[in-house]
Amino acid sequence: MQSVDTFTIRDLRERTGDLARDAEVGRLSLITKHGRPLFLALPFSQELLEKGAGFALALQLFNQGTITSARAAKIANMPLADFLADISMMDIPVVDYDPDELDSELVQLEN
Structure with a gap:
């Protein structure tokens, strides 16, 4: 982070x-x-120009892992689904799981 x-x-x-x-x-x-x-x-970024300061700040904090996607959407003043769709189009992962953590959770779901 x-x-x-x-x-x-x-x-x-x-x-x-x-x-x-x-x-x-x-x-x-x-x-x-x-x-x-x-x-x-x-x-200063392209996102700042295109979507405004709220979105640019939310994106920055989300990318740093400082805030959740839900909190980022609130800062950007957007519905969560729209925020996630926008960042997905920017090739930013909406889920950032450690592979071992993901494997562990999948094993727990199978049990």
């Missing part, structure tokens, strides 16, 4: 390069002031 980098307002004076590098690799960054979240830096 990819984490979110946190920067303070003061950090930005010296670490703008880090913030830019995070954006270049598609990583979210949280900027705080006095220990409180101030804003979220969302990397």
Whole structure:
């Protein structure tokens, strides 16, 4: 899982390069002031242009494994089925099972 980098307002004076590098690799960054979240830096993407910030944020968090598909659909303000259909068309797996975990669950279902 990819984490979110946190920067303070003061950090930005010296670490703008880090913030830019995070954006270049598609990583979210949280900027705080006095220990409180101030804003979220969302990397620019085709999804952001086409579907808006809510969908882009939901997609990013879902891809990182930070939130479930149901929560992502709520953030994107979409029905779950529509969100899953959209990400499926983008070749993003809607289910991410470890092969051993899947085998174990299938064995349990057979019993």
